Amino acid sequence: MTTPGRLSVDSEGKVRGNVAINYNDPWPCVNGRLGVTGTMSGVLEHTMVANLPSCIASFNNPSRQASAHFGIAQDGTVHQFGPLGRGWEAWHAMAANATWYGIELADDGNPNNPLTDAQIAASAQVVECLSAFAGFPLQVTDSVTGHGYGTHSMGGAAWGGHTCPDLPPKHVRSAQRPAIIDLAKLIRASTRTPLPSGRCHADGHTSLAGLAQRQGCGVPDIWWSTAAGMAAADNTGFGDLQRPYMAAGQWDALMPSGMILWLP
Ligand SMILES: [Zn+2]
Known part of the structure; x- marks a missing residue:
């Protein structure tokens, strides 16, 4: 499977990119409210116990008082119910509504059905986009005080007391x-733009192998241009940060913060 494309959020709060996505009509969905501000902790996985068309019908029925930010069909089609970053709250998990995004996933009526490959791919795109947009980490969390991709059920009674997004003892869907998250990380890594060529400092969170991947070159290319750059700049050769890193020869180890490199 090729890595799906990275999504972004436009000025209306709609998710755009290389994914099949529809926007709710009316926009936003009636079940929700505007005027909510604050930091988002992450996103919650839900299951529809249905398919996408009946979920859309239900969330557009004012008497249901329920919604989510996204629904994803078994074929990977995404439906967005309301805007991101516009103070719109979806009603998906009671006490969690103001601080967690919600994604409803079609299960064809049975929460023991695993997510399809298409749902995993579309979920990875949406979760990566939400993480980048709201600044929470790409990780699984099972704690209401955590950050990342959680589940409706982890909130217990305060979040509605649901078993959603799956059923014990299997917990098939939350275990996916x-x-x-792994695919979301691949999406992010494969679409990062290269840094400009020339002198740069390691940030303490990047390996040389990772940097070479981002630059689309080989590790030796970075060493050659660093040697040339240092010679041209001050003719002192490799310094106290480069020498031990180079001697260790472990290119997937994090480079020390401040280590100077010249990128080809
Ligand atoms: Zn739920």
């Missing part, structure tokens, strides 16, 4: 979150 690590696969979604």
Whole structure:
């Protein structure tokens, strides 16, 4: 499977990019409210116990008082119910509504059905987009005080007391979150733009192998241009940060913060 494309949020709060996505009509969905501000902790996985058309019908019925930010059909089609970053709250998990995004996933009526490959791919795109947009980490969390991709059920009674997004003892669908997060990380890594060539400083969170991947070159290319750059700049050769890193020869180890490199 090729890595799905990275999504972004436009000025109306709609998610755009290389994914099949529809926007709720009316926009936003009636079940929700505007005027909510604050930091988002992450996103919650839900299951529809249905398919996408009946979920859309239900969320557009004012008497239901229920909604989510996104629904995802078994074929991977995404439906967005309301805007991101516009103070719109979806009604998906009671006390969690103001601080967690919600994604409803079609299960064809049975929460023991696993997510399809298409749902995993679309989920990875949406979760990566939400994480980048709201600044929460790409990780699984099972704690209401955590950050990342959680579940409706982890909130207990305060979040509605649901078993959602699956059923014990199997918990098939919540156990698929690590696969979604892994794919989301691949999406992010594969679409990062290269840094400009020339002198730069390691940030303490990047390996040389990771940097070479981002630059689309080989590790030796970075060493050659660093040697040339240092010679041209001050003719002192490799310094106290480069020498031990180079001697260790472990290119997937994090480079020390402040280590100077010249990128080709
Ligand atoms: Zn739920």
